[in-house]
Amino acid sequence: MNQDELKAQTGQESVKYIKSGMTVGLGTGSTVRYMVDELGKQVQAGKLTNITGVTTSRRTAKQAQDLGITIKDIDDIDHIDLCIDGADEVSDDFQGIKGGGGALLWEKIVANASNQIIWIVDESKLVHKLGKFPLPVEVVPFGAQLVFNRFERKGYKPSWRMDGDQKFLTDEKNYIIDLHLGEIDHPEKLADELIHMVGVVETGLFLNRVNDVIVGTQNGPKILHAR
Numbered sequence: 001m002n003q004d005e006l007k008a009q010t011g012q013e014s015v016k017y018i019k020s021g022m023t024v025g026l027g028t029g030s031t032v033r034y035m036v037d038e039l040g041k042q043v044q045a046g047k048l049t050n051i052t053g054v055t056t057s058r059r060t061a062k063q064a065q066d067l068g069i070t071i072k073d074i075d076d077i078d079h080i081d082l083c084i085d086g087a088d089e090v091s092d093d094f095q096g097i098k099g100g101g102g103a104l105l106w107e108k109i110v111a112n113a114s115n116q117i118i119w120i121v122d123e124s125k126l127v128h129k130l131g132k133f134p135l136p137v138e139v140v141p142f143g144a145q146l147v148f149n150r151f152e153r154k155g156y157k158p159s160w161r162m163d164g165d166q167k168f169l170t171d172e173k174n175y176i177i178d179l180h181l182g183e184i185d186h187p188e189k190l191a192d193e194l195i196h197m198v199g200v201v202e203t204g205l206f207l208n209r210v211n212d213v214i215v216g217t218q219n220g221p222k223i224l225h226a227r
């Protein structure tokens, strides 16, 4: 199976954890796309009823609505039963980097409101330590170059997330700076440092959050219980 087939496998498998009546956080990315497609099929077939989706990006909202899944604004719900999202890296101790698709801020807000979180990844995303994947940091545009320069001085090897020849804009119209750290020895310390820098809105470090990870492998989907 190629990587795309592994993504499809894990995305489809994750829908088994959705039960009728649930409010479900719908993540963002190519793996989640398969999950939302499968959820849409089951909703259309009447196998899953009374499903409400809360999405982590405008992209996912459009896909879900086109498939006939009811979508509510996060401010109109009081909790999310289950959030299913992708990840860019998952370490041995179940810490994660997310935001490769640029949706980290809404993803973290939706995750925060969720009773249970499942990440769906293909096996290439499992790492010993986080950091090979560039760490996305969402920053407000005003003074963003100053934040970038500060990252540079700290040796964090920043690069601007681009969309063609323009800076990439998130759903909140912010920029993303990717930090090429190599290996992150102390993710909690780093998350704390970054979030306290003026101009930083959110980081792609998702720490102590995920309950289960569904991994697409050549031998079929494997579930890893984190907490």
Ligand SMILES: O=C(CO)[C@H](O)[C@H](O)COP(=O)(O)O
Binding pocket: 027, 028, 029, 030, 031, 032, 085, 086, 087, 088, 097, 098, 099, 100, 101, 102, 103, 104, 107
């Ligand atoms: O965090 C994300 C988007 O902001 C995605 O979940 C992450 O980038 C994984 O994406 P994919 O399933 O396409 O590999």
